[in-house]
Amino acid sequence: MITDSYGRIINYLRLAVTDRCNLRCTYCMPKNGLDWLPRKELMTYEEMLRICSLLVKMGVEKIRITGGEPFVRKDLMPFLQELSAINGLQELTLTTNGLLTAPFVPELKGLGIKTVNLSLDTLDERRFRQISRRDGLDKVLKTLETLLLFGIAVKINAVVMADHNIEDIIPLARLTKTHPISVRFIEEMPFNGGSHTVSLKWDYLRILQHIREHFPDMQKVSDTPHATSFNYHIPGHQGNIGIIAAYSRTFCGSCNRLRITPTGVLRTCLYDAGILNLKDVMRNNGSDEDLHKRVTDAILKKPSDGWEAQQLLAQQKLEHQSMATIGG
Numbered sequence: 001m002i003t004d005s006y007g008r009i010i011n012y013l014r015l016a017v018t019d020r021c022n023l024r025c026t027y028c029m030p031k032n033g034l035d036w037l038p039r040k041e042l043m044t045y046e047e048m049l050r051i052c053s054l055l056v057k058m059g060v061e062k063i064r065i066t067g068g069e070p071f072v073r074k075d076l077m078p079f080l081q082e083l084s085a086i087n088g089l090q091e092l093t094l095t096t097n098g099l100l101t102a103p104f105v106p107e108l109k110g111l112g113i114k115t116v117n118l119s120l121d122t123l124d125e126r127r128f129r130q131i132s133r134r135d136g137l138d139k140v141l142k143t144l145e146t147l148l149l150f151g152i153a154v155k156i157n158a159v160v161m162a163d164h165n166i167e168d169i170i171p172l173a174r175l176t177k178t179h180p181i182s183v184r185f186i187e188e189m190p191f192n193g194g195s196h197t198v199s200l201k202w203d204y205l206r207i208l209q210h211i212r213e214h215f216p217d218m219q220k221v222s223d224t225p226h227a228t229s230f231n232y233h234i235p236g237h238q239g240n241i242g243i244i245a246a247y248s249r250t251f252c253g254s255c256n257r258l259r260i261t262p263t264g265v266l267r268t269c270l271y272d273a274g275i276l277n278l279k280d281v282m283r284n285n286g287s288d289e290d291l292h293k294r295v296t297d298a299i300l301k302k303p304s305d306g307w308e309a310q311q312l313l314a315q316q317k318l319e320h321q322s323m324a325t326i327g328g
Helices: 045-058 076-084 102-110 125-132 137-149 166-178 204-214 278-283 288-300 306-315
Strands: 012-016 062-066 091-096 115-119 153-160 182-187 229-233 240-244 257-260 265-267
Touching: 012 045, 045 076, 045 257, 045 278, 045 288, 062 076, 076 091, 076 102, 102 137, 115 137, 125 137, 137 153, 153 166, 166 182, 166 204, 166 240, 182 204, 204 229, 204 240, 265 278, 278 288
Parallel strands: 012 062, 012 257, 062 091, 091 115, 115 153, 153 182, 182 240
Antiparallel strands: 229 240, 257 265
């Protein structure tokens, strides 16, 4: 097992395979997009497999593939095939915006992927276009339909943004009546790679209050260990509601996660700047023993929570990056 200096067991890796995305969501990147990383700066699939194999040997049990949008990277499916074969890996899953995903769902099912997180902030075409600066709601809904058809559990991730999609909270919550899904409402975070300020007018408590006003009989259900969401069930509904205090950071005390960016930077907290570039270690002929030691040392420096990580970021006079470059 890998443990940090606070005794938290680290067994979950979020691996970003690309910074590129086919949407331009307002909460993730500036209007004109980002300067995409040159391919040589990205980790190769071989490098990713090497570090994932090592981390599984060290105790990582679950890997989530993120981006950017994972399916914009060429040859993703052969990579997932090799990743799923790592001895000791108990769970492989991914987060996607759903635009390119539907045709690959049968293969995902064949790999044993049981859960997919689907980003969906609105059910309205006009607001989808305003938030993502692209069209494609029909494709996302097709992916949702296909995932459910193949028996893959779906968690919908909806970022709640004042003056953007508040009117979508209840329609999204109503999806749980007829669909066996989890709809999770996420506090907005300062990760769009620009001068983006976060309004906490809609923090997790207000989101909860708003949903309760429409579903007063909604009941709290048990949260799983290391859960980032407070979870609820509306009687008579097939699915559940989750609320993620991503900016309030109420769940840091049980954090079991690591992140690796597309360039190989290990981040022990979403709000830190990253303290170890694994790609550079590998390309400088670092051994597995060296990687093991460096990762262990980095985890021992994991901050107690996201607020401490943000203070350290400010001391270094660094700004928050885009979620696409961090790994969503």
